[in-house]
Amino acid sequence: MIIGLDVGGTHTDVVLLGQEGLVRQVKVTTNPSDLFATVLSGLEKITEGIDPEHIRRAVLSTTLATNRIVQNRIPEVGMIVSAGPGIDPELFRTGPHYHQVAGAIDHRGREVSPIDEAQILEVAHRFKADGIRYVGVVSKFSVRNAGHEVAIGELLGDGFEKVFLGHRVAGNLNFPRRIATTFLNASVYPIHKEFFEAVVNSLRKKGLHVPIRILKPDGGNMRFDASIDHPAQTILSGPAASVMGSVAFAPRDEECLVLDIGGTTTDMAVLVNGVPLLDPMGIGIGEHKTLIRSLETVSIGVGGDSAVRVVDGTIHIGPDRLGMAMAYGGPVPTPTDAIFLLGLGEGGDLEKAREGVQALADALGTDVRDAAHRIFEQACRTILAEADAMIERINAKPVYTVHELWEGHRLQPRHILVLGGPAPWFARGLERLSDNRVDVVPRWNVANAIGAGLARTTCEVTLFADTEREIAAAPEEGFTAVISSSYTEQDAITTALDLLRRKAIGRGANPEHLELEIVDAMSFNMVRGFYTTGKNIRVMAQVKPGLIHGYDPIAEKIVENSYT
Template identity: 55%
Template structure:
């Protein structure tokens, strides 16, 4: 049996699955101040009368890091940047404690200027005095040669709790995004560490000793331990869970919209022939452009608990959430209360819901039922307007799926898949209003937890070989080996495949789920000096594609 857990901002959903289907499902309120008891409550209900030894896999998705970024609830951290010639790294300044230092490596990985050790010592003392506990270190061409980052880390180790290095972030060359990504990892680490400890403690309470997987933004999983080195990977893992939960129900050879309507936000995504769209460079949220590989999603601040009010005789919904619906003891009328008035929902305080909607109706000069219907229609309209604005933006540039690059492709959805508690009501209303085939995904209220449970482990490696220098490297993986002048592109792919599969297994993958390996990028250059060939440079990137694990097909029927 396997467990999927989706820790959302409003609710935490959990499912227990076997090869026969869903054995048990639970939904509890998320207490962000006490995640231990939130998670423990889920495990307690799921495992009632179940021997924990029967559970072989647990996958958790969480909005914790996403919320920290959106709410700017991140720890102040130190950033030390080594660049050399080119654009002044002050142009990429992030945070208050940002230092540019001497020392540089060129694009071939050769040192052009050494690190000034005394300079690093002085900066370390300043950061320590400012109360900084976590530091990021980024050298411009660290993916070619990380020696400067490693040296700076050695100097800093005695001063700080943890040092994050830029060359561990990604094999891609993008200095500004590498700075941002390293900063995010350091800034959310303390918060994520609390989550990590809450999960471990709650598992120990229930006698669960199996390795835990965390869902990443690209729709794949990594081990809980691995995620501690790269907590930024869990940004947008909540929307990724929704997409993975919707894939089985998407049409073949067609485009589909995925809407996950939660209590606070609605997440929007797209599938092309059952394949999720991909952010080709990395996640962008507000001012932050990162190298964090991600499925392409966006969010709108509107959901079941969004506050409904009248401003200048106009009905507005969200983006704020003042608490639960009045039907569940909240202070302000919400979309959920409108659904009570329309008779779509009944398991709460009907009188309170009616009272909240009646106040809105009085301001609009409508009956309670007319007002509730107006609220519901407006909510559908706001969500679909945001969705079609996204489609217009996507159709103005190349489209990337997790499988391929689609140049000139125009997204034209023929189906909408809806997840979340109110999915069945929204599916009916949206189809009625917009005449697009719309369905609530089976088990829509916990489909995101199912998507998390069934997601397979994904990862990627970037490998560089230089036959003139006689070395092949994947500095992101701390890998380097000598090679001969005869090293070929076949040798490169073989080395990369071995590294990729080792990384996947170390990240918690089942060897049976390592068949979806593909070459994402391949480049070959001749090195010519004084009209004479001196060697070759090879570069490749390989990945294990996002998808679902085998053996649980009945869950999706």
């Protein structure tokens, strides 16, 4: 059996999956100030009366890091950036504690100018004086030669809680995106560390000794202990769980828009013939464009528990969540309160909901029912407008699925799949306000946890080779090798696939069912005078995202029993 657990900003969903389908499901309230109690409560309920020996693995996903970024609730982070001549690092400033330092590596990995040790020590002193505990270090061509980043990290020593080196968090060339990726790793590290410790302590207390994995934004998973050095890999694990939870039930012959409407955010994605779209460049969240490989998803700060206000006669929904709906004892009115007043949903204290919406109605100069209608309709229209904008952005560039490039394809989804706690309620409004068919995913309230549980292990490798210098390297993997001048692109592909296989198995992949593929392979001649002096080779390989081998019987049983 498999445990799938999704920690959201509002609720934590836990499922137990077996060949008979969904064996058990539980939902507990997320307490961000005590994640240990939240996770332990969910695990205790889901495993009650179950022999731990029967549990094969646990896969977790979380929207905690995503919510912190969307709500701009991240700690101050120190950044040390070296670039050398050319591009100005100030263009990519991440915040007030951002320092450009001396030192440069060229595009082939050769040192152009050394770092200034005294300058690094001075920056470190300023960080400590400002109370900075998390630091990111990025050198422009560190994926070709990580020497400067390593040296700066050694100079910083153990004076900070965590230091992230750019070449270890992202192996691809793209200086601006590697800065953002390193910054976000440092930014979300505290909340991820807290989550990591809560889960580990919960399982230990429960006596569960099973492989623990965490969902990544590309729809695959990785070993949980490996995630502590790559916390940004959890940034969109919640949306990825939504996508994977819909993949198992999506039609295989049409395009679908997926909407996971939670308490704090709505996560959006697109499926083409049952296959998720992939963002080949990397996550873009808020103002940050990264190298974190991901499914093509968008998160917006509108959910069932988003705070609703009236400012100058205009309704504002989110992006913050201040607690549950007033119907459930929360402090401010929310779209959920409006839904209850319109008779679309059930549960909670109707009078408390009325009390909250009444204040908004007074500010709008209307009655309670009209105010509730306007709140609910604005929430639905906002979600649909953001979905349309996402599709337009996707159509403005080549469309990639996790399996192939659809050159020239233009997306026109006419089918919406909705999941998340308030899915059945929002589905009515979304269908009324759009021209699309709207369906609720089976087991919509725990579909994200199901998606996490069924996802396979994925990873990727980027290999660089310079036959003139006779060096091959994959810095993110800690791999460097001496090669001959006759080393070819095919040799690089063989090396990359070998590294990928070992990495995937090390992260928990099933060695009998690995789907490896080359994402990109390029080779350029280096010419001096009239002679070719060598080749510059780059190869990118991945394990295809998807669901675990043999998931179909589980999904079929879930569909059969989804309304019982």
